[in-house]
Amino acid sequence: MVLGELGGSITRALQAMSNATIIDEDVLNECLKQITRALLQHDVHIKLVHNLQTNIKNIVNLHELAAGHNKRKIIQQAIFNELCKMLDPGKPSFTPKKGKPSVVMFVGLQGSGKTTSCTKYAYHHQKKGWKPALVCADTFRAGAFDQLKQNATKANIPFYGSYTESDPLKIAVEGVETFKKENCDLIIVDTSGRHKQQKDLFEEMRQVAEATKPDLVIFVMDSSIGQAAFDQAEAFKESVAVGAVIVTKMDGHAKGGGALSAVAATKSPVIYIGTGEHMDDFEVFDVKPFVSRLLGMGDWSGLMNKIQEVVPMDQQPEHLQKLSEGTFTLRIMYEQFHYMLKLGPVSKVLSMLPGLNAELMTKGQEKESQAKIKRYMTMMDSMTNEELDSTNPKLMSESRIMRIARGSGRLVRDVMDMLEEYKKLTKPMSKMKGLKIPKKGEM
C-alpha cells in the first residue's frame, strides 16, 4: 500500500526512541531526524515537514517535563497529533443531503483517475440511498463520454452527455437541469482533465463552475504525483473553489506523501481514497484512523465498518464486546481471522488491526499472509475450548503444544509461531478496553 513504507520508517524511529534508556535531547533529535527524512523521501512537501518538526520541538520541551512524566508517550502523541494536523485542514467539506439536489463538480489532471472516481463516488452514494446522476462535460478527450457511459451503465446510474456537442458549458448546464427535473439529489459533473499549463482548459473549468454553481468542487489527484502535487493543487485552487480532495491509486507503490500534502495547498480535506480500478475500491478517508494505520496502531472504526459490511448487526461477533472489556483470547483471534478472510483483500483489513503495520501488507505478501492465517486457524481447530478461551499465558504447556501440532499435522515450531503472534497481538488488543461498542442500529 502507498505509504506503507513511510509508516514502517516512522514506526522504526519511534521504536528506536523507545529502546533508548534515557530520553534526552539527542534521542529526541535523532528520532525527529529519521521521521523528517522519511517524510521527505516520501514526497511530503518540505514546508510541511519543517512545520511538523518545529511544532513537535515546541510541544515536547524535555527540560520542562518533570521526571516521572512518560516522555515516550508524550513524544509519540505529539508526533501522532502533528501528522494528523498535517492531513487535516481543520474544516469539513460540504456533505450532500439526501432528497435535496446537490451539484458536485470533479476536476483534476488528465489521467488522475477523475472519471473513474466520479463513478465510484456516485456508486458509493447510491448504495447509501442517494439518487446520483453523472454528467460528462469532458468534450476535450475523445472517448471520455464513452468511458463515463460504460461505467454509469454498469452501476445503473443515469448519465448525460453528447457525442456531437463540443461546448462543455452547454452540456454541463443541460445535464444539471435535466437531472434536477428528475429529482436526482446528487448530480456529478465530470470536467475535462487538464495539464497545469493549459490555460484555456483552466478557463473552461472556471466557466463550468460559474454556470453550474456546484455545491462542492472535488479535486482528484493521483497518489504518484510526488513533490509537484503542492503546486498543482494550488493552481487548481486558484481557478475554482476546491472544497475536497480525492487521492487515487493508493493501491500502487507510489510514495503518496505529495498527494496528501495537497491538503495544505487546497486547505480542503481528503474525503476519499481510490484503492483500485473497480467500483468498490473506494474508501472514506478519515485522518485519525489513517494515521493510526500508518503507525501500526490499527483502525478500529474502519475494521468495525468492514465487519459491518459482511456481518449483519444482529450476528455481530460477541468478541467485539469482549474486546471492549479488555479480554483477548485465542478464540477471539480465531474469530477475527475468520472475518478477515471473509472481508476480502487481506492487506486492506490487516492494516486496520492494531500492531500490524501497513508495511507488512504489501501486495506481494498478500497471498503469504492469507496462507499464514489459514495455517493458524487449522492449528486452532485442534485446540480445546479451555485453551481457546483461556487468558492464562501459562496454560499452553509443552505437552499441549505437541498435541496441537500432532492434531493439525504441523510442526511444534508452527504452533509456537502462532502463539507468538497471539502474544504480540494481546498488547495492542488490550487497548480496546473501555471502547464503546455500538449497539444494534447505532452504526
Ligand code: GDP
Ligand atoms: P481521468 O483522465 O482523470 O478521467 O482518469 P481515468 O478515470 O480515465 O483513469 C485513468 C486510469 O487510472 C484508468 O486506467 C483507471 O482505471 C485508473 N485508475 C483510476 N483510479 C484508480 C485507483 O484508485 N487505483 C488504480 N490502480 N487505478 C486507478
